[in-house]
Amino acid sequence: MKVWVFAEATDDKVTTATLELLTKAREIGSEVEAIYSGSGDTAAIAATVGSYGATKLHTMDPGDGLPGQVAAAPIAALVGTDNPDVILFAQTYDGRDALGRLSVRLDKPVLTNGMSLSVDGDSLLFGTAIFGGVVLVDVKLKDAAPALIAIRPKSFAAEESGGSAAEVVPLPAADSGRAAEARVLARHVEEQQGPKLEEATVVVSGGRGIGAAENYEPLVEELAKLLKGAWGASRAIVDAGWVPYALQVGQTGKTVKPKLYIALGISGATQHLVGMKNSDNIVAVNKDGEAPIFSVADLGIVGDVHKVVPALIELLKAKS
Amino acid sequence: MNVAVCVKQIPDPAVPGSLSADHTLDRSGKLILDESDSYGVEMALQLVDAAGGGEVTLISMAPNEEVSGLRTALAMGAAKAILVSDPALAGSDALSTAKVLAKSIERAGDIDLVLAATESSDGYTGTVPAQIAQLLDWPALTFSKHVEIADGKVKVQRQTEAGYDEVEASLPAVVSVTAGVVEPRYPSFKGIMAAKNKPVDKVTASDLGLEASQVGWEGARQEITNVEQAPARQAGEKFEDDGTGAEKLVAFLEQLKVV
Numbered sequence: 291m292k293v294w295v296f297a298e299a300t301d302d303k304v305t306t307a308t309l310e311l312l313t314k315a316r317e318i319g320s321e322v323e324a325i326y327s328g329s330g331d332t333a334a335i336a337a338t339v340g341s342y343g344a345t346k347l348h349t350m351d352p353g354d355g356l357p358g359q360v361a362a363a364p365i366a367a368l369v370g371t372d373n374p375d376v377i378l379f380a381q382t383y384d385g386r387d388a389l390g391r392l393s394v395r396l397d398k399p400v401l402t403n404g405m406s407l408s409v410d411g412d413s414l415l416f417g418t419a420i421f422g423g424v425v426l427v428d429v430k431l432k433d434a435a436p437a438l439i440a441i442r443p444k445s446f447a448a449e450e451s452g453g454s455a456a457e458v459v460p461l462p463a464a465d466s467g468r469a470a471e472a473r474v475l476a477r478h479v480e481e482q483q484g485p486k487l488e489e490a491t492v493v494v495s496g497g498r499g500i501g502a503a504e505n506y507e508p509l510v511e512e513l514a515k516l517l518k519g520a521w522g523a524s525r526a527i528v529d530a531g532w533v534p535y536a537l538q539v540g541q542t543g544k545t546v547k548p549k550l551y552i553a554l555g556i557s558g559a560t561q562h563l564v565g566m567k568n569s570d571n572i573v574a575v576n577k578d579g580e581a582p583i584f585s586v587a588d589l590g591i592v593g594d595v596h597k598v599v600p601a602l603i604e605l606l607k608a609k610s
Numbered sequence: 611m612n613v614a615v616c617v618k619q620i621p622d623p624a625v626p627g628s629l630s631a632d633h634t635l636d637r638s639g640k641l642i643l644d645e646s647d648s649y650g651v652e653m654a655l656q657l658v659d660a661a662g663g664g665e666v667t668l669i670s671m672a673p674n675e676e677v678s679g680l681r682t683a684l685a686m687g688a689a690k691a692i693l694v695s696d697p698a699l700a701g702s703d704a705l706s707t708a709k710v711l712a713k714s715i716e717r718a719g720d721i722d723l724v725l726a727a728t729e730s731s732d733g734y735t736g737t738v739p740a741q742i743a744q745l746l747d748w749p750a751l752t753f754s755k756h757v758e759i760a761d762g763k764v765k766v767q768r769q770t771e772a773g774y775d776e777v778e779a780s781l782p783a784v785v786s787v788t789a790g791v792v793e794p795r796y797p798s799f800k801g802i803m804a805a806k807n808k809p810v811d812k813v814t815a816s817d818l819g820l821e822a823s824q825v826g827w828e829g830a831r832q833e834i835t836n837v838e839q840a841p842a843r844q845a846g847e848k849f850e851d852d853g854t855g856a857e858k859l860v861a862f863l864e865q866l867k868v869v
Contacts (some may be wrong), residue, residue, distance in 0.1 A: 300772060356768075356777065359740065359750060381736070383753050383769060390708075390740025391750075399703050399831050402735045419840060421627045426840050433831035440737075472749040472779040475765075480773035492868055517868055529790030535755055535769055541734055542789065550868050560623075561731075567843060571866055573859065579848070586843045589862045593851025601856035606869060609860075 291409065292372075293319030294436075296361075296379045296388055297339055297347070302331040304338040306488060307380035309448035311441060312342035315378060316451060318409050321345065323374075324456060327352050327361035327388070332458050340456040342448070347456040354474045355466070358387030363464035366395040369436060371462075376414065378407075379440045386440060391469060393438055401429060404441040414439075423564050443488060444547045444568070480534055485520045487539065492519030493548045493569070495539050496527060497562075499555020499576055499595055503532035509599045510554055516606045522546065524556045540565035555595045558583025575599065611661035611759065613654040614715050615688065616669050616726040616742070617647040619679030623731055632827075633834040634701050635732060641672070643679035646727035648794035650787050651683045654725050655795075657759055665689035667721070669714045671707060673700045677810055684805035685797030692718060696814040701827035704733070708741030710825060713818035715746065717811075723764060724784045728753050739786035749779035752786045 293315040297308045308324075315322045324344040326335055329351050336347040348368060352360045365377070365388070377392070379385035381403060393400045406417030414437055416429045431437050487493060494517065496510035506527070514521040522539040523532070539546055541564040551569035556562060558574070558581055566572070567586050574587040575598050584590040591598055619641035621627060628636045643651075654666045668683050668691035675695045684691060692714045699710065715721055724743075729736035743750030751757075754766035755774065765778045766785060797805070815825050822828060849858060863869045 305771075356750075356752075362744070382771065386736045387740050387750070387752055390704075390737035391744045393705050393737065394708070394741050394744035397705075399705050399829070400735065400737050401832070402704070402737060415835070424840055425629070426836075426838050427633070427834060428836040430833045430835045431831070432833055467747045468749050469744065469747075470749075472751055472777055472783075475776040475778055477770070477775050478767075478773045517863070525789065531790065534773075535788060535790075536771075536773065542729065550863070550866055571862075572843075573862060575855070575859075579850070584848050585845050587848070588846035589858065590846070590848035591851050591855040591859065592848060593855045598851055598855040598859070602859050605856055605860050606863075609869060 291319040291375045292321040294374045294377045295322065295324045295344065296377065296385055297324040297326045297335065298380060298382060298384055299326065299328055299330045299335050302334045304335055305380070306448060307382060307443035309342050310443065310446040311378045311380060312339060312344055313449050314407055314446045316343040318407060319376065323348065325361065325365060325461065327357040336458045337455040340453045341450050343451040343453050344456045347458050348461045349458055350461040355470050356384070356387060356472050356474065358384035359391050359469045359472065360466045361388050361461070362391030362395055362469065363466040364461035365392055367462045367464040369396060373435065375435045376437045376439060381440045381442045389438055389440055396436070398436065398438050399433060400438045400440065401431070402440040404439055405445045407439065407441065421560065423567055442545050444545045480536055482536070484515065485518070487520045487522050487537070487544050487546055490520035490548055492517040492550045492552070493522050493539070493546050494519055494552045494554065495522035495524060495556060496554045497524035497556030498526045501596070506533055509595060512603055513552065513599060516603060519548070524562050553583050554599060556583055557581040558586065611658055611664040611722045612667065612720055613658055613664065613723045613725060614667045614669050614718055614721045615647070615650045615654045615683070616711050616724065617651065617679065617683055618644045618730045619670060619672055619676050620644045620730065620732045627732070629837060632701065633837060637673060641676045641679050643682040644727065644731050646729070646731050646789050647683070649789055649791050650725040650727055651686050651688060652792045652794040653757055653787055655687045656792060657723070657757070661759060667692065667718045669711055669718065670694070671699060671710050673697060675812060680810060681805045682797065684808045685801040686795055687801060690809045690811070692811045692813060694813050694815065694818065698815050698822045698826050701830055702825050703830035704735040704737050705741055706825040706829035708738050708745060709820060710815065710818065711738070712742045712745035713820060715742070717813070717818065722781045723759070726784070726786050728786045728788050739784050743784040746784070748783050750784045751777050751779055753788060754785050755788050755791055757785055757787065757791065
């Protein structure tokens with residue numbers, strides 16, 4: 291089976307989600323190749339994807355176009371000549387852009403939010419979860435290749451294969467049509483201190499129960515910093531504008547799987563549980579004892595975050 | 611300026627979801643406007659206002675002739691709706707849905723901008739806006755948290771992993787918006803009354819020139835082989851805070867060796 295992975299990189303560093311996909315691609319496929327649309331250092335990216343099993347890296351520089359969207363036309367052209375069986379995307383912004391456009395170009399259905407993937411005879415078995423992760427659904431694809439599949443980050447472990455750098459080959463030139471008219475005028479990096487949400491060992495998140503935007507820093511951020519962790523948020527307080535969207539943990543935000551997840555003033559809507567319920571350990575503090583978050587918490591404190599958290603911070607500071 | 615907003619009527623998320631015998635989402639109960647779509651409706655109303663003319667058209671698809679969610683959006687101020695309702699649409703996947711919506715946008719005619727949520731709250735595929743854009747060969751500005759129109763162009767702040775990008779495209783274009791992009795208005799009493807008489811153009815897949823093989827189960831080209839309950843995570847210990855909550859937390863953190 292020939293498997294392609296739509297690779298993404300931040301600056302010149304290949305994303306963890308991409309490495310997870312490459313590892314899975316090696317497991318289900320005999321040939322693994324990667325595709326990269328971006329302005330990063332292709333030699334560095336080829337070295338990394340190679341060490342995770344890709345033998346070729348098909349590249350294009352999208353300039354100021356949206357990388358996922360302008361890549362769809364050249365990928366479709368390459369599909370026509372190289373006939374892959376599967377193309378894997380991470381369930382990310384650019385991943386979904388590329389996947390959506392490509393599915394129309396190839397007139398192929400998409401499978402999204404994947405959490406498992408395996409080979410059964412000569413067909414692919416795809417697994418996802420619905421209703422906030424409560425119900426698991428297995429799907430068998432009945433269509434001709436290639437299968438277009440998006441996988442939620444953190445679904446698979448990333449393991450190196452020790453392969454050498456992938457051979458860099460340019461993607462074929464192709465007309466992207468009006469997709470190319472979307473132009474990036476400026477890029478803004480919202481500086482985040484501390485570890486990244488997706489990679490932190492400890493994540494502390496705040497929800498509506500923290501009461502007001504100004505309580506986020508002294509309660510959530512402060513505790514996260516003391517535990518050398520990252521800080522996140524529920525959708526409710528992101529929608530309310532208290533914290534940036536980039537901090538959102540949940541179905542529409544980031545998926546995290548830390549050793550310890552601490553939910554402060556978060557009720558635990560399914561939207562949120564999808565993004566964090568596979569954490570190794572979960573702690574919740576909420577004044578509503580009936581809140582659904584307690585059904586997944588290893589330790590639940592029914593109480594006021596405004597009392598419990600400052601007391602906790604004091605105790606931790608006294609210890610250090 | 612004329613704006614089309616793709617809206618979905620979904621089972622109330624407050625009620626636990628269930629699957630029908632054919633493994634499609636059970637939509638037999640009351641359907642409501644997906645909250646994610648209320649942001650697009652509000653944004654559309656504001657953009658039309660700012661442009662000083664034009665109207666907002668709702669585009670929706672449902673296997674039955676459900677209109678209650680559409681009435682909510684009409685009550686907010688949308689002028690009219692196209693509802694594609696056809697038993698052949700049951701089981702439609704993201705691509706089939708995009709085909710139906712794109713054809714409906716063509717049917718509405720004279721649309722400058724299509725707004726959609728980044729993903730629905732029940733299916734959450736997150737590819738439909740890009741698929742619609744590709745079907746129409748329009749630019750797509752996805753995952754937008756701020757939208758403005760000036761000089762025949764749309765400019766957005768597009769969410770990225772690291773922050774956001776300012777992205778611009780000429781019209782007509784498709785824009786998908788994140789929740790919270792604007793504060794959706796509550797329908798007024800006057801709006802609710804007016805909504806009852808606003809036109810809803812009910813059409814079938816064949817009215818749009820789509821074959822049954824392109825939509826619904828046939829279009830999805832997949833087979834659900836198994837559905838089962840996920841292993842439940844065991845709830846652990848729960849304590850009422852009697853002043854010792856913080857100490858219990860510290861003990862737990864020490865046990866995990868994170869402190």
